[in-house]
Amino acid sequence: MHTSWQLSEQGDRCLRVQFSGELSLDTGLRCTRAARLLREQAPACVRDLVPSFTAVAIHFYPDGSTDQLARLRDYVHHALVDLDAVSDQVAPGALVDIPVCYGGPFGPDLPILAEQLGLSQEHLIELHGSQPQLVFMVGFAPGAPYMGILPEPLNVPRRATPRTVLPKGSVAIANRQTIIYPNESPGGWHLIGRSPVSLFDARRSPAALLAPGDQVRFVPLPHEQFDLWTPA
Template sequence: MTSNALGRETAWTIVPQGDRCLLLVFGDGIDIATGRRCGTAAAALRAARLPGVSDIVPAFNSVAVHYQPRLFKDGATLDRLVAGIGATLETALSGDKPADDARQVDIPVCYGGEYGPDLEDVARHCGLTPREVIRLHSGTPAYVFMLGFAPGAPYIGIHDRKLAIGRRDTPRTVVPAGSVAIANLQTMIYPNASPGGWNLIGSTPSVLFDAAREPATLLAPGDTVRFVPIGPDDYLALKRAPT
């Protein structure tokens, strides 16, 4: 337990992050239990609609609460905002249940070959066969900690330690949209063509970000992802299918 900005003993700390943001810190590591607390806290704060709050952004072990003083109404102050955050979290985090709106999303993945050019290297590094890498990656649903790097790009984990591998020594200047990549026991799915340094083990025909779609992002923090292996023919069929 630590003291928050009000001096009370809590399982989180509230610290200023610039002049219009409060950072709620729930730990200093990356693990699913901490990630779920961040997701639950973010969902509860959105539902609370505290005066002055303009955005709520969960991450691996923290939640950023952005506020605008000009939005404070009816005598609201920063101290009242902090108190409101504390009261909301005390209620929301009284148990370890996931958020009510948590979803499981199936993501089809064509592994290896031209779709996952690093699969063989990952297998050798981890002392596994490519088939074992696929089984470990797709065998257990994984948690969406946050979106970042690019619109709709999810950070997903934590995977089996047998899949421990760092980023590539030499990043690629262009990674194709839909690439499914691993590093540091996590998965990144590239929503658009961009530079990247993670290890490409497959590709999905799913569209991670579409500005014309509501919501624009396929995944959200707090979701659980189940990777579903598919073959090249299924990949091409799904790629051609209307969205």
């Protein structure tokens, strides 16, 4: 056991580094930094490292030896020995601008949500893009980023009734987080806009545009520019 994280077995092919605390920017940054340090020193048997909101999963191939778990535990402790010394708020990944057409046909929940929160639509949009948002994890669908933390005035639960279909690129918020749906899919978050950016393309390397530890700046895009937008 460590003072700031705990290591446990998850089945016979995974270890989990669990950090204390609930969803927060600090915990998210610790997870993404831990994943980076673990990746830099990973032994050959480690096949994947998956950070989430409060933990990092270390997936590995069993090699049949009796001391593999002991060696993996030593690797984790060695890789994270200096993690507690890092106290800055700098994310380890890239800073990515994502254009968004807010409101109207692109974000039908925007006016309802603004009224519910006692904000103008313009102020809600301003708050949503007021600071870069950390990509905590990628999941739910290939390339779908979970980002935050949103300002407290935008703290709303999920919709009471999910939608069965959301368009590709839908930008939605709930629980002080933002998600972008990379493909047409169901979803239960509040739809405030849509982005023309392609988040996942299997022909691209890497296929996912965003990775845990990246930061996203949301940039308003005029509605008439949606179909005209091209990557810089």
